[in-house]
Amino acid sequence: MIRKYVVTIDSNKYEVEVEENGVVKSNKEVVVAAPVVASAPAVAPAPTAPASAAPAAPVAVPADGNKVTSPLPGTLLKLVAKQGATVAEGDLLCVIEAMKMENEIRxxxxxxxxxxxxxxxxxxxxxxxxxxxA
Known part of the structure; x- marks a missing residue:
């Protein structure tokens, strides 16, 4: 038999289904002290694009020079390197936000x-x- 329970953790309510195995140890309330591990909600809200973000038109890329490309899909959160700047290998160029994580591109x-x-x-x-x- 499957029973449904509502569990409240940090003011968040979760519906839990528990299957009984036929063995009843006691009818007492049990308090379990365990570390709380954050988990993603079962259904994530759909991402919304900022109002100022418009579909980017294709941009001509200069043929000479070394292209630095995005390693993953995301939003260009911060552009550190400006045109004309001298950079060394390992310098921070920009930060890309993907899945609420900030990824430094060097x-x-x-x-x-x-x-x-x-x-x-x-x-x-x-x-x-x-x-x-270049």
Missing amino acids: SPYNGTVTSVIASEGAMLNAGDVILVI
């Missing part, structure tokens, strides 16, 4: 930022060019 090359293709707030797909270093 320079794989030494050189000068010759072209910035994406702008802050832009929605990126994996492989989209962010900037070019």
Whole structure:
């Protein structure tokens, strides 16, 4: 027999189904002290795009230079490297937000930022060019 219970944790209510195995130890209330592990809700709300974010039109990428591309889909949260800036391998170029995580994108090359293709707030797909270093 399956029984349904409502459990409240930190003011959040959860419906729990428990299958009985036929063995009843006692009818007493049991308090279990265990660490609380945060988990994602069963149904995540649909992401909403910021009002200022419009579909990006294809941008011409310069043929010369080393392209720095997005390794994952997400939003370009912060663009640190500006056009004309000198960067060294390992320098922070930008921050991409994906699934509420901030991912730092660092320079794989030494050189000068010759072209910035994406702008802050832009929605990126994996492989989209962010900037070019020569």
